[in-house]
Amino acid sequence: MWCRRLSHLQSRLQDLLRGRVTCWALQQPSFKSLFPLAIHWHHTASKSLNCVWQQHEDHFELQYANTVMRFDYVWLRDHCLSASCYNSKTHQRSLDTASVDLCIQPKTIRLDETTLFFTWPDGHVTRYDLDWLVKNSYEGQKQKVIQPRILWNAEIYQQAQVPSVDFQSFLETKEGLKNFLQNFLLYGIAFVENVPPTQEHTEKLAERISLIRETIYGRMWYFTSDFSRGDTAYTKLALDRHTDTTYFQEPCGYNNYDRAVINTVPYDVVHRWYTAHRTLTIELRKPENEFWVKLKPGRVGAKLERCQVLFIDNWRVLHGRESFTGYRQLCGCYLTRDDVLNTARLLGLQA
Ligand SMILES: C[N+](C)(C)CCCC[C@H](N)C(=O)O
Ligand SMILES: O=C(O)CCC(=O)C(=O)O
Numbered sequence: 001m002w003c004r005r006l007s008h009l010q011s012r013l014q015d016l017l018r019g020r021v022t023c024w025a026l027q028q029p030s031f032k033s034l035f036p037l038a039i040h041w042h043h044t045a046s047k048s049l050n051c052v053w054q055q056h057e058d059h060f061e062l063q064y065a066n067t068v069m070r071f072d073y074v075w076l077r078d079h080c081l082s083a084s085c086y087n088s089k090t091h092q093r094s095l096d097t098a099s100v101d102l103c104i105q106p107k108t109i110r111l112d113e114t115t116l117f118f119t120w121p122d123g124h125v126t127r128y129d130l131d132w133l134v135k136n137s138y139e140g141q142k143q144k145v146i147q148p149r150i151l152w153n154a155e156i157y158q159q160a161q162v163p164s165v166d167f168q169s170f171l172e173t174k175e176g177l178k179n180f181l182q183n184f185l186l187y188g189i190a191f192v193e194n195v196p197p198t199q200e201h202t203e204k205l206a207e208r209i210s211l212i213r214e215t216i217y218g219r220m221w222y223f224t225s226d227f228s229r230g231d232t233a234y235t236k237l238a239l240d241r242h243t244d245t246t247y248f249q250e251p252c253g254y255n256n257y258d259r260a261v262i263n264t265v266p267y268d269v270v271h272r273w274y275t276a277h278r279t280l281t282i283e284l285r286k287p288e289n290e291f292w293v294k295l296k297p298g299r300v301g302a303k304l305e306r307c308q309v310l311f312i313d314n315w316r317v318l319h320g321r322e323s324f325t326g327y328r329q330l331c332g333c334y335l336t337r338d339d340v341l342n343t344a345r346l347l348g349l350q351a
């Protein structure tokens with residue numbers, strides 16, 4: 001006890017002088033470890049594992065799998081996966097995070113093979129697999145490939161020759177759905193071809209990806225230019241590029257037609273907003289940034305033709321239309337982003 005106390009006091013003194021972290025010799029320090037005070041890096045027994053770690057005053061530092069990671073002690077206690085702290089059936093935390101002492105420090109740290117054991121002052125033991133720590137550390141996450149996005153304009157998209165997915169394969173095969181979602185995540189739009197032109201088939205397609213979002217326009221909307229709703233979508237007028245439902249608390253994305261009166265900011269900020277809006281609009285209206293799609297009609301008179309369904313990520317791609325004459329009917333729905341991303345992740349996509 002005595003030698004530990006001395007080493008501890010001395011290390012604190014050195015610590016104050018150097019303003020550096022200290023590393024306690026976790027086993028009973030031998031005399032040689034007291035003078036001069038060395039910063040100990042703990043090495044794994046087997047060099048092949050190549051894991052080095054250090055217990056700092058306010059965090060735990062781990063070097064493993066070519067990653068230097070730093071963990072807060074409250075974080076290490078809070079993410080404990082032991083039976084009393086974590087419900088492995090529901091993957092939920094049972095530990096009350098607010099009960100963790102914000103100044104908590106582990107009494108001992110031990111590495112056994114590829115598992116780190118942290119023993120806390122109350123005797124509770126938290127174990128972490130080294131690979132779990134790499135995967136769930138801030139530093140490990142930063143290395144992860146984020147979902148690649150391909151920024152495009154009309155020319156880039158046309159040249160990419162992105163394949164549409166056939167209706168049957170989309171509905172009946174995992175590959176079909178996965179290829180579709182991969183394109184959707186990469187480009188923000190994706191097509192399904194060969195779809196029977198009915199609301200039921202469109203609905204089936206949508207439900208293959210996610211829950212359909214019920215809104216004031218209904219679950220599946222089937223609309224035409226009958227002005228059945230007080231909105232220019234229900235007319236023959238052209239609609240400049242926009243996204244829908246910007247007036248919802250959880251909108252599909254932003255839209256100039258539906259913008260309410262700007263009355264939440266003072267006049268000088270308003271002018272800055274208009275200047276920024278103009279810059280964005282000029283960019284959006286550049287012809288090279290427009291990609292026109294002539295939607296194949298599914299029904300002409302009594303004749304039914306298989307048609308295509310277009311999915312748009314409203315956070316990345318705006319939509320609009322030209323004005324038109326004659327009779328035109330459009331069927332569609334809104335999907336919830338969380339569910340679309342969840343389906344993509346379940347298929348192993350980075351979303
Ligand atoms: C017809 N349909 C339901 C597709 C859209 C209606 C959208 C109306 C509104 N202008 C908006 O952009 O949110
Ligand atoms: O009629 C269309 O093609 C699109 C209409 C539209 O943008 C909308 O309903 O929000």
Ligand SMILES: [Fe+2]
Pocket residue numbers: 233242243244319
């Ligand atoms: Fe719209």
